[in-house]
Amino acid sequence: MDAAACIGCGACVAACPNASAMLFTGAKVSHLNSLPQGKAEKERRSVLMVQAMDEAGFGGCTNIGACESVCPKSIKLDVIAQLNRDYHTSSLKKILQF
Numbered sequence: 001m002d003a004a005a006c007i008g009c010g011a012c013v014a015a016c017p018n019a020s021a022m023l024f025t026g027a028k029v030s031h032l033n034s035l036p037q038g039k040a041e042k043e044r045r046s047v048l049m050v051q052a053m054d055e056a057g058f059g060g061c062t063n064i065g066a067c068e069s070v071c072p073k074s075i076k077l078d079v080i081a082q083l084n085r086d087y088h089t090s091s092l093k094k095i096l097q098f
């Protein structure tokens, strides 16, 4: 539940040379996906949050780690790995439905 500490300040995006919002998005998705009441929307949330991030023009994460080092709430890069896992698993399930 460390991801729940994210306050949405945007410092991670400002520090990233790619202007990636993966730490913020990863924190929000990981937090909500880990809640019992968040499970019902887990797959949809994972896909739509990544789509929204891409459509807004944020860059991709290249694991530099500047975001983690400036985060005032000590959100860890682990939330990006979790976001990637949830996104790819959800996308694959969506593809296999057809």
Ligand code: SF4
Pocket: 005, 006, 007, 008, 009, 010, 011, 012, 013, 023, 024, 027, 067, 070, 071, 072, 073, 074, 075
């Ligand atoms: S810097 Fe940390 S607290 Fe601020 S938006 Fe990014 S992940 Fe959230």
